[in-house]
Amino acid sequence: MIQTRNLVFSYSAQQNFSFPDVACDDGQALLITGNSGTGKTTLLHLLGGLLKPESGEILINHQDVCNLSASKLDKFRGKSIGMVLQKSFFIESLSVLDNVLLNAWLGTKNKSKNKAMAILETLGLSGHEHKLPRQLSIGQQQRVNIARALINNPSLILADEPTSSLDDENALIVARLLKKLAQEYQSSLVIVTHDQRLKTEFNRQISLL
């Protein structure tokens, strides 16, 4: 679960953001929408511990991540937060399976091959494990991204525009898949997007202005 209070962040004196409080329980999904420039990505990076807020607090599983040291935060992020990005980035030289295993290793120091194979199968990627990421279609790549985000059973899944580069059909598939998996894994799912197609899919929404 995740809970924020009075988050404020500023890039400079002119560019200030103060965000509404965000709350999302285990197994729940929350959609954060807003036009560009409203600080969607900034909020997501704050939640993921990639940026430090000027004030306010972020509680993930009752742990205030703002007070963690840099190295503890890295460890916490690896173990408890899974991120799905708009574009699919990979370690290009590693196979699909190794890309997933890498995250398992970074988060928990052990590489369970069975678990990685199982999650890839759940996402319909059986048979692609030993391919290089660039050999997959964009839809498939996005599913590898999801597999990678979920491999450590994170308590928080952050998705940044996970569907905007996909067509209508794939966008819905990915959105439903994320929702379903978050429920299965009892993770909190926070999606940041401007994708209008998703508005009908999620009940709980916050709009940034």
Place this chain on the structure above:
Amino acid sequence: MIGKIAWKNLWFKPLNTFLSVVLLTASVSIISILMLLQKQFEEKFSSSMDNIDLVLGAKGSPLQLILSSVYQIDAPPGNIAYSEAEFWMNNPMVESAVPLAYGDNYLGYKIVGTSDNYFTYFDLKLTEGTFFTKDFEVVVGATIASNIGLKIGDTFFGTHGDSEEGEIHDEHAYKVVGILASSGKVADQLILSNMESVWHMHDHDESNHQSGEEIHPHEDKEITAVLLKLRNNMAKVTWQRIIPQNTEMQAASPILEINRLFSLFGVGITAVKYLAFGIMFISGISIFVALYNTLKERKYEFALLRIGGASKFQLFWLVLLESIILCIVGFVFGIIFGRVGVYFLSITTQEEFKTAFDPTEFLWKEEGLLLLATISVGVFAAILPAWKAYSLNISKTLSDA
């Protein structure tokens, strides 16, 4: 896992990797060849030199005298009268003296007439047979015995002079009576007989022209050089001046001449070494350029690692490790190619100079230092790219994507 990424990344950019490894291999192999040759060369020279304080021989270049008499490399500067040499050999300041008379060769291996003293002087042991006792009996060095398969009881004819192609002395055959144990000294490459064999072989030529002449007074006999071990340190210095002043001979010091030779070689070897280190520097630049160029495309990879929980230091280590792996691979190939180089060089020197080099020897200290130098090239080449990876702003990288 970081190691695996580094390794896979190197294979992912095979051309960059290939270029860097080739440059490193070239420099490491050149340096290791030079180190091996220099060390083994100096060892060979020094091991043959110990025990010899002065060499008595014909006037001319002292270096030539030393090379011909101690190392059997060059042609001797000329001959000296045995009677004149004997005067100095019998001097009380001389602890031990070995006369050398060059005449023939067999398949390019020199046949040297000498006294029994030679074996004790150089501490040589037989593996088979006996030392020579009669004329035309020879003791064969270990390398020759194995190279041309001479056995006890074999006979052969010598060829006049020091080249393989020459007039064959077919009046007298040499007979092998002993084979020396391998000593690592020049004796390995020599065929030794008594001095009378050499004299008679050549007297015989003359007696064909001047028949009837049977008496050979010692005074007429010529030899090539005398190796001297002296009791008195002063004599080592003074004889080098006294002998040429009072006789038709010179006395040369092996240590002096060989040090002169090494210092001449040294300049060349140092120059080639600088060249090799220059190549290593260039390979460092090539690694740096390769790493730095790919930073831009790899920054998403780095951001991804950080999102997955990697620390800044792990990114730093990843970049550094790629460079270090390159350097170690280059070093290993360099050492292997260096050995192959020495092996082929050794075949040539064996044929032309009767000197072999051992490619299997490892110079732990020197080559260990070379490994350290290679790795530090890798570290220096990677430090700036690694720092860039370390200090990457992930949030900004992802927002710009």
